[in-house]
Amino acid sequence: MDQLFEIDLELPSAGGHSLSESLCRQLRRAIIAGRIPAGARLPATRRAARFFGVSRNTAAAVYEQLLSEGYVVTRQGSGTYVAEVPGLRSQAAARYRRPTQTYPLNEFWLRPEIVRDIGFWREPPEAHRAAARSPGTPAVELRPGLVDSRLFPFEIFRQVCARRLRGLERNPASYKSPQGHQGNFHLRAAITRYIALTRAVACGTAEVLVTSGAQQAFDLLARVLVTPGKTTVAVEDPGYPPMRVPMAAAGARIVPVGVDAEGLSVEQLPSDVQVICVSPSHQFPLGVMLSPRRRKALIAFARRHNAVVIEDDYDGEFRFSGSPVEALRTADSADVVFYVGTFSKCMLPTLRLGFVVAPPWALPALVAAKNSLDWHCAVPMQLAVASFIADGHLARHVRKMREIYRARRECVLSLLNEHLHEWLEPLPSFCGMHVAAIARVPRDLDAVARALLSRQVKLHALSRYYLGPAARSGFIIGYGAAEPGEISRGLAALRAVLADADPVREPTGNGPRSPRTLSGPIPFGRSGTSIPASAE
Numbered sequence: 001m002d003q004l005f006e007i008d009l010e011l012p013s014a015g016g017h018s019l020s021e022s023l024c025r026q027l028r029r030a031i032i033a034g035r036i037p038a039g040a041r042l043p044a045t046r047r048a049a050r051f052f053g054v055s056r057n058t059a060a061a062v063y064e065q066l067l068s069e070g071y072v073v074t075r076q077g078s079g080t081y082v083a084e085v086p087g088l089r090s091q092a093a094a095r096y097r098r099p100t101q102t103y104p105l106n107e108f109w110l111r112p113e114i115v116r117d118i119g120f121w122r123e124p125p126e127a128h129r130a131a132a133r134s135p136g137t138p139a140v141e142l143r144p145g146l147v148d149s150r151l152f153p154f155e156i157f158r159q160v161c162a163r164r165l166r167g168l169e170r171n172p173a174s175y176k177s178p179q180g181h182q183g184n185f186h187l188r189a190a191i192t193r194y195i196a197l198t199r200a201v202a203c204g205t206a207e208v209l210v211t212s213g214a215q216q217a218f219d220l221l222a223r224v225l226v227t228p229g230k231t232t233v234a235v236e237d238p239g240y241p242p243m244r245v246p247m248a249a250a251g252a253r254i255v256p257v258g259v260d261a262e263g264l265s266v267e268q269l270p271s272d273v274q275v276i277c278v279s280p281s282h283q284f285p286l287g288v289m290l291s292p293r294r295r296k297a298l299i300a301f302a303r304r305h306n307a308v309v310i311e312d313d314y315d316g317e318f319r320f321s322g323s324p325v326e327a328l329r330t331a332d333s334a335d336v337v338f339y340v341g342t343f344s345k346c347m348l349p350t351l352r353l354g355f356v357v358a359p360p361w362a363l364p365a366l367v368a369a370k371n372s373l374d375w376h377c378a379v380p381m382q383l384a385v386a387s388f389i390a391d392g393h394l395a396r397h398v399r400k401m402r403e404i405y406r407a408r409r410e411c412v413l414s415l416l417n418e419h420l421h422e423w424l425e426p427l428p429s430f431c432g433m434h435v436a437a438i439a440r441v442p443r444d445l446d447a448v449a450r451a452l453l454s455r456q457v458k459l460h461a462l463s464r465y466y467l468g469p470a471a472r473s474g475f476i477i478g479y480g481a482a483e484p485g486e487i488s489r490g491l492a493a494l495r496a497v498l499a500d501a502d503p504v505r506e507p508t509g510n511g512p513r514s515p516r517t518l519s520g521p522i523p524f525g526r527s528g529t530s531i532p533a534s535a536e
Contacts (some may be wrong), residue, residue: 003424005043005051007035023052025063031071031082038084108249117241120464121145126453134456140490141528142459143347144285144434144478145314150350151404156393157384164256164383175480183210183355184382190389191355193339198317198398199281200326201339203357209366210377213370214314214342214354219246219354220373221310224365225275226250232277236264238286238465243277243312256468259283263290266297276309277301281316281329284400285465285476286436287429295328302336309337315345317398319431320406333481335359335516343385345480346398353385366387408479408487415491416477423498433480436462439473448497449475455493 009026013017013294030036043051048059061079066072073083108114109387121143181190188205195201209215226233228251233243237256248254255273264278276298280290290298302309311328319325327341327482342354358366370376412435416426424437441446451457462474475494479487 009052011053020058020061020065021055023054023058024065026165027062027066028069031085032504034341036082037040038082038165040082041078042082044079045190045229054226055209075378104417107506114245114248118245120241123451123458124450126450129453133454137456139456139458140486140493141481142478142490143456144460144476144480144489146481147349147433148404148481148483149348149350151401153393153397157388159382160387160391160393161384164387165380168380168383182507183208183376184362184379184386185380186390187386188355191385194389194394195327195339195341195357199313199341200324201329201357202331203334203339207334207357207363209358209363209370210357210382211354211356211370212352212374212377213344213349214312214340215242215246216373217340217342217354217356218243218310221275221340222246222250222252223369224362225308226252231275232270232273233277234269235274235467236279236283237467238285238300238462238470239277239281240312241465241467241469247277249274254467256466257415258471258487259286261288262294263288264294264298266294266301269301271305273305274307276307277312278328279312279314280327281313282429282432283411284312284314285460285462287427289325289430289431298328299333301335302464302531307336309333309336311339313339313341315432317346318402318405318433320409325431329357333403335361340361346394346401347385347388350383351385353381360427361509368516383445395438405479408482408484409435410483411487412479412491415488419495420491420498423495425488434476434478437477438462439475442473443498443501445473445475449492449503451501452490452493455497459490 004388007026007030009023010024011022027042032337034415036042040064043059045059045063046055048054049058051057054062063072065081067074071083071085072080074080103353126358157391164485173234185205187205187210189207191208191210192203192205195203209217209220211220223246226247227229231250231252232255233244233247233252234257235247236259238259239256244254252275255270263280263283264276269276278290280295280298282289298309301307309328313327316325316327327339327416330338336359338359339357340354341357343351344354356366413426416424416437420437423443424441427436427438429435448461460478462472462476465476477491482490
C-alpha cells in the first residue's frame with residue numbers, strides 16, 4: 001500500500017547525472033535529519049515521476065546509491081525502506097540538546113515531588129535493568145491497582161464494538177456543537193443503573209459526567225473547586241499520589257490527614273478545609289473502610305464548614321465477605337459529595353473511561369471545564385461500553401473476577417500468615433485488589449523493594465504513598481495481575497530478602513527519615529499540617 005510521501009524537492013531542470021545526484025543528496029539529507037524516519041517505505045520506482053518528477057531509471061539509480069551507502073535496505077517483493085543507521089538518531093537528539101535560549105516553563109511541572117507523584121506508576125530504572133539481565137524470566141507483578149487483562153472477554157467486547165460501529169455506519173451521528181456535551185446518554189443511563197445496583201448510588205443521567213478515566217475526573221474537579229491560593233484541600237495520608245497533583249496544580253493548599261482503623265481521621269481535619277478527598281469503601285492503600293461513625297461525622301463536617309467531599313470509589317465492586325458496603329454518596333449526602341468511578345478496574349484501564357456523579361449545582365461548571373479540555377470522550381467507545389453494561393456482560397465479568405480475586409487474596413493472606421508472619425502483619429480488609437501488610441519491626445523497606453527488582457519482583461513499599469512523614473512501614477501487595485503461582489514466587493523472594501535484611505529501628509529525635517511533600521524541602525508535622533502548592 002502506498003504511503004503519503006511529501007518531501008519538498010528542488011531538482012535542477014537539466015537531466016542526466018546532475019538530476020540523480022541532486023535527488024540522492026536531498027533524500028540522504030532528509031534521512032539524516034529524520035524527516036524520512038527509519039522503517040519508512042520509499043515510493044516504488046515505477047511511480048518516480050509522480051513523487052520525484054524523475055524517470056524510473058533515475059530513481060532506481062538513486063536507490064542503488066543509497067543502498068550502497070547503507071541508508072536504505074531492500075525487501076524482496078516488498079520495496080525499499082529507510083535503514084536504521086547507527087548514530088543518526090543520537091546525532092539528531094544531540095542537536096536538540098545543544099544549549100539554546102531558555103524558554104519559560106511552568107516550574108510546577110518540573111518539581112521533583114510532582115514528577116514523582118504524577119509518575120507514580122512509572123517503573124524505576126532498576127526494573128528495566130533487571131528485565132535486561134533476565135530477558136526470559138517474566139516479572140512477578142505485585143503492584144496494586146493493576147488488572148489481569150488476560151481474563152477480559154475480548155471476543156465479546158469486539159462483537160459489541162463491531163455492532164455499535166455498524167450502527168453508526170447505518171445512521172451516522174449528525175454533527176452538533178459539542179458544547180454542553182457531558183457524555184453519551186446511553187452510557188450515562190447504563191452507569192446510573194449499574195452504580196445503583198452495585199454501590200447504592202441513586203442518581204439521574206443528568207447528574208453524570210463521562211470522563212477520560214478517574215484521573216481526568218480529579219483534574220476537572222480541581223479546576224472547578226479550587227481557587228488558586230485560597231482553597232485548602234485535605235487528602236488521606238497515606239493516599240493516592242496522582243490524585244493530589246491536579247489539586248496542587250490548580251493552586252490548592254494541600255493538607256495531609258492521617259488514616260487509622262476507621263479510615264480518615266475526621267477529627268483532624270482543619271476548620272478551613274474546603275475540599276476533602278477520600279476513598280471510604282476501600283481506603284487506598286491501607287484497605288480499611290470508613291466507619292459508619294466517621295461517615296456521619298465527615299458529612300456533618302462538610303456541611304458545617306461549607307466544604308465538599310470527593311469520593312474515589314476505584315474498586316468497590318470486588319467485595320469478598322460481609323454485608324454490601326454502600327458508597328458515601330447517598331441521597332442524603334448528594335449535595336456535598338462528588339462520586340468518582342472508573343472502568344479501569346472492572347473492565348480495562350486502556351479504555352480510558354470514568355465518570356463523576358456531581359451535585360446539580362456543580363454540573364454546569366464541570367461540563368464547561370470538560371469541554372475546554374477535550375469536548376467529550378470518543379463516542380464509539382462510549383456506545384460500546386454502554387452496550388457491554390446493558391447486555392449484562394459487565395455484571396458477569398465482575399462476578400467471575402470476584403471469585404478469581406478472592407482466591408488470589410486468600411493465597412496472599414495464607415502465605416503472609418505462614419511464611420512472613422515474623423516480619424509482616426496484614427491489615428483487615430474485605431474487598432479490593434490488594435492487601436496492606438505492616439512491618440512488625442521497622443525496616444528500610446524501600447531498600448527491600450529495590451532488592452526485589454533484581455529478582456524480577458515488582459512490589460511497592462508503603463512509604464511511597466505518604467505525603468507527610470511515614471507513620472508506618474509496610475508493603476502494598478497487589479494480586480490483580482498475578483496468578484497464585486506468581487504470587488507464591490514473589491512472596492518467596494520477599495521472604496528471602498527480608499531474612500537477609502537488618503531491621504532498622506524507629507529513628508529518634510526529629511521523626512522519620514525522609515518526609516515527602518508537595519512543596520520542596522519545607523519541614524512540616526503530621527496530620528493536619530498544611531503544605532502550600534507552590535514553593536516558597
